[in-house]
Amino acid sequence: MRTVGCLIFDGVRAFDYAVVGEVWARRPGVPAFDLRVCGPERTRVRLGGGLERVPDFGLDALAGCDLVVVPGVEDPGAPRDPSVLAALREVSARGVPVAALCAGAFVLAESGLLDGREATTHWALAPELARRFPAVEVRPEVLFTGGDGLWTSAGVAAGIDLCLHLVRAAHGQQAAATIARVMVTAPFRAGGQAQFIPSPVPEERGDDCLAAARAEILASLDHPWTVRRMAAAAMMSERSFARRFVAATGTTPLRWLLEHRVLAAQRLLEETDLPVDTIATRCGFGSAVSLRPAFVSRLGVAPREYRRAFRAT
Structure with missing residues (x-):
């Protein structure tokens, strides 16, 4: 996942656009990402906050990307350029993963890509997403959700969490941790974690x-x-x-425990040559057979496949 397309059009939130640029910037200690800023006909795009940006590539360049990210939008109810929606359907049909940050979920929903799938967005916008697109199973309580090539996140910081998750899944924990360190943000928050904590200051x-x-x-x-x-x-x-x-x-104690056990297994697969059974035991799964389903459900690949892919990169 080296070539990343950032899709921009009128009304894209400047913060989310900046997040994509920060996460997939070229810097020491991470893969040499190729970030392509793509837009309709390469015309000047008006971002939120009065900013403007001329895309470097047209929509056709999205087809050559390993991942396409749709930033959030200022007005979820605004009509979208049909060429943008068509481009998203085309790249998804080609098997290119697509991720939407915050209200970018409305763009994916309008394209039809989220029909019959789970999705999330900012908790304040979740009722509107569910009302306008009843074919989408909206989960307002989580930070991000997805898989099988389509991802959505909640607002603001959750977009960073999703981006780091995608980097971690494709390039390993060390790459994601390096990026998080530069951005001075948490290197890991589970996607199933609640969007907000009702009592932020416990006893x-x-x-x-x-x-x-x-x-x-x-x-x-x-x-x-x-x-x-x-x-x-x-x-x-x-x-x-x-x-x-x-x-x-x-999040709940057992869900938190499972997420951190998978995270520890991921780190050992990347950094050691220990047998998978040994890693599973050290991380509390008991055996590779027990580790596999938990690992696959969170990263989309089996532990041995993950190790081979990471070593290959």
């Missing part, structure tokens, strides 16, 4: 206990962690622990 003592428990769990992923055992590590009852954990992290 100080509870937060300290939770932080200590999370650190203990991450240091011993091979242990047979249960919610009861996690709660004991945090010195809480199971009910209080589960409630405070969701309030502090936006």
Whole structure:
């Protein structure tokens, strides 16, 4: 996934356009990305905030990309250029993955690509997306969702999360971590994590206990962690622990544990020559057979295939 097309047209949000440029910029320590800014007829495009940009390529250049990213739009209800929608349908039919950030999901939905699929967008826009496109299964609670060539994200920071996820899946954790470090952003947030946390400032003592428990769990992923055992590590009852954990992290304890076990397995596959069974045991899966479905559901490939692909790049 070296050649990335950023599709721009009138009304694209300047922030999302800038995110694409930052994530797939050329810099030391990451693959030499070729970012193509594409637009209709290469005419001047009016971005949000009064900015303008002349695309470097026309819409036909999208067909030669390994990934196409659609930034969010300022007005989800504005009509789209039919040539933009046709271009998206064409590249998707060719098998090129397409990702939409924030309200860019409305553009994919208008093109028909999201019919019968799960999708998300900014939580405030999710009801409108569901109303206008009833064939789309809208998930307003998650940061990003997708697979099988089509991805959507929630607003603002979630767009960065999705972009880093796509880099991580194609080029490994080290590349994604390098980009995140330069951008001074979190290197990893799971797509199933809640878009916002209802209680962003938990009780100080509870937060300290939770932080200590999370650190203990991450240091011993091979242990047979249960919610009861996690709660004991945090010195809480199971009910209080589960409630405070969701309030502090936006996800459940077991979902958080699974995401970090997969992340640890991914890192060991990239950085070591350990057998997959050994990696599975170290990360708490017990065996390669148990690791495989969790790995495939999050990254789209089996552990051995991921290792071969990463080593090849």
